[in-house]
Amino acid sequence: MPTPAIEIDTALYKRLQTAYTSECGRSPSMLINRLNQTFADDLDALRKNPKKSTARDLISDKTIRNFFNADEPQKLSEKNLNYLCKLLLNYTSFRDAQTSIKQTAASAVSRTFEDWLHDYIDYVRHKCNVVRIPNMTKPLSLDALYTEPRLAEELKIRKRKSITELQAEMEGYIASDAPRVEAKKLFKTDSKLVVWGAAGSGKSTSLRFLALRLSARATEEPEPTLPVFITLNEFSRNHTSLSFVDAIIKEFSRGNLNEEQASSFARTLLTRGKLVILLDSLDEIPLSILSDVQQEIDQIVKQYPDNGFVLTCRYGASDYIPASFKEVEMADFERDQVKTFVTNWFNHSDEDDITEQFLENLNENPQIRELTKNPLMLTMLCSIYSDGYEFPKDKSSLFEDATDLYLRKWDSFRRIKRDDVYQGKLSRPRRRDLFYLIAFKGMTGAEDSKFFWKRSQIERIIKDFIQHLPDVEEDTLDADTQAILNALESQHSLLTRSAHNTYTFSYRSFQEYFTAMKAIDVIGPDEHKLKEFLSQYAQRRDWRQTLLFEVERLPEADQFLTILFQQSLNILQMGQLPEVFTWLEQTTQTAQVESSSWRACYLSTDLETDLHIDRKTEGVDHILAQQVATKLRKINRKSNKIIHRSPRAKLDVDLAVIHTLVKDRAEGRETDITAVSHYDPTYQTAQNNIVEKFNEAVALAHQIQPQLAQELSQLQHTLPSPGDSKAVCAQWADNLQLLIQQHLNEGFVITLAPDEAAALNQYLYLVELIIDCLESDIYCAKSLRSQLLDSLLLSPNSQSIAPRLRSNAASLSVVA
Numbered sequence: 108m109p110t111p112a113i114e115i116d117t118a119l120y121k122r123l124q125t126a127y128t129s130e131c132g133r134s135p136s137m138l139i140n141r142l143n144q145t146f147a148d149d150l151d152a153l154r155k156n157p158k159k160s161t162a163r164d165l166i167s168d169k170t171i172r173n174f175f176n177a178d179e180p181q182k183l184s185e186k187n188l189n190y191l192c193k194l195l196l197n198y199t200s201f202r203d204a205q206t207s208i209k210q211t212a213a214s215a216v217s218r219t220f221e222d223w224l225h226d227y228i229d230y231v232r233h234k235c236n237v238v239r240i241p242n243m244t245k246p247l248s249l250d251a252l253y254t255e256p257r258l259a260e261e262l263k264i265r266k267r268k269s270i271t272e273l274q275a276e277m278e279g280y281i282a283s284d285a286p287r288v289e290a291k292k293l294f295k296t297d298s299k300l301v302v303w304g305a306a307g308s309g310k311s312t313s314l315r316f317l318a319l320r321l322s323a324r325a326t327e328e329p330e331p332t333l334p335v336f337i338t339l340n341e342f343s344r345n346h347t348s349l350s351f352v353d354a355i356i357k358e359f360s361r362g363n364l365n366e367e368q369a370s371s372f373a374r375t376l377l378t379r380g381k382l383v384i385l386l387d388s389l390d391e392i393p394l395s396i397l398s399d400v401q402q403e404i405d406q407i408v409k410q411y412p413d414n415g416f417v418l419t420c421r422y423g424a425s426d427y428i429p430a431s432f433k434e435v436e437m438a439d440f441e442r443d444q445v446k447t448f449v450t451n452w453f454n455h456s457d458e459d460d461i462t463e464q465f466l467e468n469l470n471e472n473p474q475i476r477e478l479t480k481n482p483l484m485l486t487m488l489c490s491i492y493s494d495g496y497e498f499p500k501d502k503s504s505l506f507e508d509a510t511d512l513y514l515r516k517w518d519s520f521r522r523i524k525r526d527d528v529y530q531g532k533l534s535r536p537r538r539r540d541l542f543y544l545i546a547f548k549g550m551t552g553a554e555d556s557k558f559f560w561k562r563s564q565i566e567r568i569i570k571d572f573i574q575h576l577p578d579v580e581e582d583t584l585d586a587d588t589q590a591i592l593n594a595l596e597s598q599h600s601l602l603t604r605s606a607h608n609t610y611t612f613s614y615r616s617f618q619e620y621f622t623a624m625k626a627i628d629v630i631g632p633d634e635h636k637l638k639e640f641l642s643q644y645a646q647r648r649d650w651r652q653t654l655l656f657e658v659e660r661l662p663e664a665d666q667f668l669t670i671l672f673q674q675s676l677n678i679l680q681m682g683q684l685p686e687v688f689t690w691l692e693q694t695t696q697t698a699q700v701e702s703s704s705w706r707a708c709y710l711s712t713d714l715e716t717d718l719h720i721d722r723k724t725e726g727v728d729h730i731l732a733q734q735v736a737t738k739l740r741k742i743n744r745k746s747n748k749i750i751h752r753s754p755r756a757k758l759d760v761d762l763a764v765i766h767t768l769v770k771d772r773a774e775g776r777e778t779d780i781t782a783v784s785h786y787d788p789t790y791q792t793a794q795n796n797i798v799e800k801f802n803e804a805v806a807l808a809h810q811i812q813p814q815l816a817q818e819l820s821q822l823q824h825t826l827p828s829p830g831d832s833k834a835v836c837a838q839w840a841d842n843l844q845l846l847i848q849q850h851l852n853e854g855f856v857i858t859l860a861p862d863e864a865a866a867l868n869q870y871l872y873l874v875e876l877i878i879d880c881l882e883s884d885i886y887c888a889k890s891l892r893s894q895l896l897d898s899l900l901l902s903p904n905s906q907s908i909a910p911r912l913r914s915n916a917a918s919l920s921v922v923a
Contacts (some may be wrong), residue, residue, distance in 0.1 A: 255289050
């Protein structure tokens with residue numbers, strides 16, 4: 108026979124609701140896990156019951172949701188009530204809790220303000236001192252994690268800026284001129300504020316912490332100012348029977364106060380101007396009653412103007428600004444705030460230096476670092492990092508999760524049911540498709556990618572997209588377009604205003620990820636389309652991250668990488684470049700350090716000395732060459748394939764460095780051998796130890812080329828001293844260069860033409876892109892991976908390049 112459900116007292120129900128919020132962050136799964144663990148013996152017994160053998164949990168998810176998601180007390184079996192009262196309230200049973208709370212309520216018939224204040228502050232702390240996001244296994248206390256946000260007093264959505272200005276700000280050429288003020292200072296100086304911001308920007312968190320600050324001060328002041336935190340989503344559910352004054356009375360009654368006294372205290376404090384009323388998330392109010400709620404706000408502000416009011420709202424959700432309210436907006440987190448947040452997050456970690464590791468990994472991942480501007484995204488990253496002390500190798504999956512958090516999870520997690528502005532015309536998958544399309548059109552529409560749009564341009568894209576969907580009528584097309592754009596901004600915050608009537612994606616990386624997903628759909632399995640696509644975009648710097656996202660999403664990346672490699676070979680067909688790379692291959696073979704890593708090392712060294720290319724050649728990117736060499740060396744070290752420096756390789760570089768130092772002394776110029784010193788730090792002091800360095804080179808030459816050593820010995824006696832003339836230095840350098848040419852087949856300095864230097868840069872860029880693809884989370888044949896690494900920095904005419912890399916490989920398969 109089923110256990111009868113019984114009614115519970117309102118006061119007990121409120122206590123259980125408060126504890127559920129503070130202890131479990133209103134997460135059914137967290138409460139269920141704690142119940143199962145705490146009462147494990149009871150769960151085992153339940154499962155042994157033949158009629159209940161399939162039971163997974165002590166109390167089902169549906170039961171938990173039905174009980175706690177209601178506004179009024181719900182019936183529940185006494186057995187389940189016992190579990191909840193024991194776990195959440197530390198009573199021995201439901202009956203014990205009911206009796207105790209009734210006694211407390213009876214004693215609360217008449218309480219002094221001081222007595223009640225203590226309980227109310229405790230209630231505020233329980234309600235506001237919680238931080239939790241989807242997939243977080245347990246809530247965290249806000250006061251331990253809180254990082255002071257900054258607010259901008261000049262709203263970007265009100266400022267008129269040209270797209271050129273916005274582009275320059277994004278790329279760091281000019282700094283944003285918007286002044287920023289710490290939230291606590293503004294909350295102190297301005298009594299009436301509207302705080303605008305995107306999803307996850309910290310609006311609600313700032314309000315919660317303001318409530319905690321005010322409640323902490325309340326016990327120290329003779330006439331305290333008290334916070335009242337009202338979530339407008341919850342308020343709107345009871346809107347037909349509640350005013351804001353009633354809502355405040357209801358909040359006060361939760362501090363163990365009867366309704367009559369709660370009303371008296373509330374009206375007295377309102378009249379004296381001793382409340383700060385925190386109205387959170389105007390954007391969560393259904394449109395059908397939004398104007399009524401706005402009138403209620405106007406009414407209470409007009410009736411009790413001496414109190415403080417702070418209202419928060421997402422961009423695009425409303426144009427409402429109460430009279431006499433000052434507008435501010437949440438500013439992006441800056442680096443010092445990120446560091447503070449991360450330090451607070453990992454403060455109790457058992458792992459040493461975890462904060463430093465996190466920040467170091469951020470610096471190595473600029474796309475991930477961009478997300479840290481938003482507190483919600485930063486919280487997600489810290490939660491992910493806590494699981495494995497590293498960021499996922501597959502960055503595309505990270506952005507997929509972030510997109511899902513914005514599109515679906517954040518609102519559903521907080522039990523926010525928004526108006527269906529889309530009215531069945533634009534499902535969630537279609538919204539995702541629309542984001543993909545806007546991003547793709549921006550990246551493919553011109554020589555330079557487009558990251559900013561005027562509102563009319565975005566509306567045109569939306570209109571063209573939705574007019575082909577069912578249930579979209581011609582006579583409402585314009586209205587639907589405008590409503591959808593507002594909803595995309597206010598409900599998801601992936602597309603936001605960066606200035607008056609100008610839109611951009613909240614993060615450039617989102618646009619790059621969305622473009623990659625659309626590109627996969629557009630290209631499909633067509634190999635010819637892929638070749639054309641890579642031919643058009645592979646060498647564009649602004650497409651780099653998009654291509655990395657794309658290759659990660661391919662089920663097989665073989666064809667993509669092969670085409671990319673073939674394009675790099677085509678670049679090397681220009682002018683003297685084939686001869687340069689033939690020399691690289693032959694020289695590393697002779698030095699017995701034959702690998703792409705050593706070829707990159709020699710090239711990087713060559714650009715700072717005169718091994719082969721004239722180091723005065725203008726336009727060659729030395730830093731890019733060094734990055735390629737460093738990345739290849741890192742791969743070899745990780746795969747345990749390091750080829751140690753041979754005596755010949757050391758001799759090559761030693762003599763090249765010595766020649767460079769003396770040559771520069773002859774020409775009166777400073778020597779820059781940064782890249783060379785990166786591989787061997789002893790070169791950093793070579794300028795002051797030329798004699799010692801040259802003696803070492805002569806000794807080394809005796810081991811491998813006695814004839815060369817003999818002729819170098821003759822130069823030992825004429826090695827220029829610091830006081831010698833430039834002419835003496837020049838002659839000695841020329842003599843050394845001649846020996847290097849005769850015995851080592853090096854030092855035949857060639858000068859690259861501007862177009863050859865540009866082509867070399869493009870080649871190195873593609874090589875680095877291929878390396879980054881191979882190091883990301885892709886699926887490709889092991890043999891291809893190995894062949895690609897072995898074939899980098901070889902002449903297009905080299906016989907060492909694998910045949911499959913010269914011809915078309917197997918067809919490409921992709922996923923949409």
